[in-house]
Amino acid sequence: MIEGNDKICVIGIWHLGSVVSACLADLGYQVVGVDKDPETVRNLMGGTPPLFEPGLEEIIKANISRGRLSYTTNLGNGATGAGYVLITFDTPADDNDDVDLSEIFYTAEELAGYLEDRAVIIVSSQVPVGTCEQIKAVIKRSNPSANFDIAYSPENLRLGQAIDVFKNPERIVIGSDSQSTLEKAKQLFAPVGAPTLSMNLRTAEMTKHALNAFLATSISFANEIANLCDEVGADALKVAGALRSDSRIGPKARLLPGLGFAGGTLARDLKVLQGLAEKHSYDANLINAVLSVNQQQNKLVVRKLKKVYGSLRGLRIGILGLTYKPGTSTLRRSAALEIIGDLLREGSMVRAHDPKADLTEIKQHREFEFFSDPYQMADKTDALVIVTEWPDYTGLDFGLLKTKMNMPVLIDTKNMLDDRELVNQGFSYLGVGRGK
Numbered sequence: 001m002i003e004g005n006d007k008i009c010v011i012g013i014w015h016l017g018s019v020v021s022a023c024l025a026d027l028g029y030q031v032v033g034v035d036k037d038p039e040t041v042r043n044l045m046g047g048t049p050p051l052f053e054p055g056l057e058e059i060i061k062a063n064i065s066r067g068r069l070s071y072t073t074n075l076g077n078g079a080t081g082a083g084y085v086l087i088t089f090d091t092p093a094d095d096n097d098d099v100d101l102s103e104i105f106y107t108a109e110e111l112a113g114y115l116e117d118r119a120v121i122i123v124s125s126q127v128p129v130g131t132c133e134q135i136k137a138v139i140k141r142s143n144p145s146a147n148f149d150i151a152y153s154p155e156n157l158r159l160g161q162a163i164d165v166f167k168n169p170e171r172i173v174i175g176s177d178s179q180s181t182l183e184k185a186k187q188l189f190a191p192v193g194a195p196t197l198s199m200n201l202r203t204a205e206m207t208k209h210a211l212n213a214f215l216a217t218s219i220s221f222a223n224e225i226a227n228l229c230d231e232v233g234a235d236a237l238k239v240a241g242a243l244r245s246d247s248r249i250g251p252k253a254r255l256l257p258g259l260g261f262a263g264g265t266l267a268r269d270l271k272v273l274q275g276l277a278e279k280h281s282y283d284a285n286l287i288n289a290v291l292s293v294n295q296q297q298n299k300l301v302v303r304k305l306k307k308v309y310g311s312l313r314g315l316r317i318g319i320l321g322l323t324y325k326p327g328t329s330t331l332r333r334s335a336a337l338e339i340i341g342d343l344l345r346e347g348s349m350v351r352a353h354d355p356k357a358d359l360t361e362i363k364q365h366r367e368f369e370f371f372s373d374p375y376q377m378a379d380k381t382d383a384l385v386i387v388t389e390w391p392d393y394t395g396l397d398f399g400l401l402k403t404k405m406n407m408p409v410l411i412d413t414k415n416m417l418d419d420r421e422l423v424n425q426g427f428s429y430l431g432v433g434r435g436k
Contacts, residue, residue: 006030008188009082011107012089013040013071015162015330016124016155018049020088021071022056023166025063027191033071034078044071052329052356055163075107079114084188087123087135088155097267099128108135112142120184121150126265128272129205132175151176151185152201154208160327169194175204212269213287218254219261220293226257226433227300236433237415257433259387259413260297262324262335267291301339301385302346304411304430309382313347316406318381320374321388322354322362329358331365336387340368353377355392375404383409389416398425 006029010021013035021033035041040050047061063069072078079085087107092100104125115121121139123132136150152175158165172194174185182198189196199207226236240255249255261267270291277284305312324334331337340350350368362370371377374393378384378401386393394416402408408427412419415431422429 007032007082009034009078009085011035011075011078011085011087011111012103012125013044014050014090015053015159015328016090016157017088018044018051018056018060019053019157019162019166020086020124020155021069022049022059022063023163024086025066025069026059026167029068031063031069032078032082033069034073034075035071036073038073041071041073051358052327053162054160054327059163075110076114079111079119080116082116083119084184085111085115085119085121087121087125089125091125091127091268093268093271097271099126099268099272101127101131104131104135105138108138109142112139112146115139115143115146115148117147119148120181120188121148122185122188123150123152124155126155126208126268127152127205129202129209129276132201132205149176149178149181150201151181152204153185153189154204154211159325159330167192172196173199173204173207175199175201175207177201209269209273212266213273213290215254216261216266216270216294217286217290219266220290220297222255222257223260223297223432224293227297229257229433229435233435234433235435239433256415258415259300259335259339259432260294262298262333262338267294298335298338299342300432301411301413302342305343305383305409308409308428308430311347312343315348315382316380317343317348317350318377318384319350319352319368320354320377320384320386320393321390322352322357322370323388326388326390327356329356329361331357331361334388337365339385339387340365344368351377351381354388355390375400378404381405382407383411385411385413386416387413389414393417398422398427402426 008024008029008031010017010031011034013033017033021031025031047057049056049060089104132150132152139146154173156165156169172189174182174196176182177200186196225239229236236257243249243255244251244253270287273287274284319336322331322334322336324330343350344367351371352368353371353374374396410422410427411430413432419429419431419434
């Protein structure tokens with residue numbers, strides 16, 4: 001636990017910031033979250049986070065009630081008196097996965113006038129290598145007399161598991177070019193009880209890039225193997241099981257075949273590495289290939305449907321699952337939206353269901369029809385496609401779904417259902433990498 005002033009300012013409240021602010025307050029700190037959007041702050045003060053995350057609403061309400069957590073739109077109110085300032089923006093990326101750091105730099109410039117003497121800024125947002133040095137320079141230009149230091153501790157959130165991941169991490173990465181700042185950052189996270197890995201700023205920033213690039217490479221590798229398995233009649237799930245049994249690979253390797261990675265997180269770091277390679281005239285062939293495989297992977301839904309129907313024009317396709325992943329409510333950068341776009345361009349009509357999708361986000365999409373009941377959604381469809389692996393879908397009455405459909409074609413992009421059972425019920429079942 002930190003000594004003396006235990007006030008912490010957390011800037012940028014969406015998924016990352018809401019989890020970090022709530023969990024730090026739950027550890028006993030006095031936390032003020034800052035966000036420029038008045039509606040977000042009003043909702044948070046009422047106990048409602050900006051998106052669904054299991055357990056988050058309860059933690060926010062409990063710590064507001066205890067007087068340990070509050071939110072404001074006023075940066076000065078949040079930063080004044082804070083020994084630690086955490087920058088937790090969910091860094092936006094455009095449709096090409098290029099990051100936009102303008103809000104972070106603007107905030108750094110404004111923050112310069114409010115920093116306490118010897119305050120420690122900890123950046124947890126997903127940023128390109130070298131960004132922390134730029135943030136420090138922006139603050140120094142705005143307030144040359146500011147006495148502070150900066151550290152980088154990359155976020156490790158997983159949608160749907162964010163609270164557990166924050167409170168029980170395998171390790172905490174902390175980067176700083178100052179040994180005393182490293183020690184202060186370690187003190188902040190000490191109540192978590194996890195081992196810490198210390199390094200300099202640029203190494204910590206690069207560690208985040210490397211981690212996401214490795215995960216992305218595993219996913220693209222598994223999908224490439226799965227696509228070949230479909231062509232030759234092999235089972236990619238059994239191949240993955242065999243690979244995981246090898247101690248050189250390990251039981252937690254990301255080798256499950258399915259759709260490409262979505263949400264912007266992994267691709268964002270790959271694009272940063274691409275940019276670094278270009279800047280330094282290095283041919284990053286592996287990084288380029290990983291992105292290329294991923295960009296093609298979500299086309300598999302159209303490919304599989306065309307093998308069944310030929311043309312997709314005029315077909316009615318039902319999508320089961322819209323969110324980026326199970327356990328969250330956001331549609332931002334979800335694979336489902338990409339697949340829906342492909343189906344619409346082929347001339348199909350699309351209906352969709354999701355058990356937790358944010359209805360305000362759905363209203364932005366008039367190109368498909370949304371149903372709160374999966375059986376109504378399935379009415380007169382020519383195929384159903386499972387895109388998000390919500391546990392709810394394993395409990396569906398597929399016999400009833402079949403009676404609703406024009407044709408019992410089911411594409412399971414997550415391989416979450418029993419293919420033999422579905423075939424016995426009369427479905428034409430198509431998984432990914434299952435040899436079909």
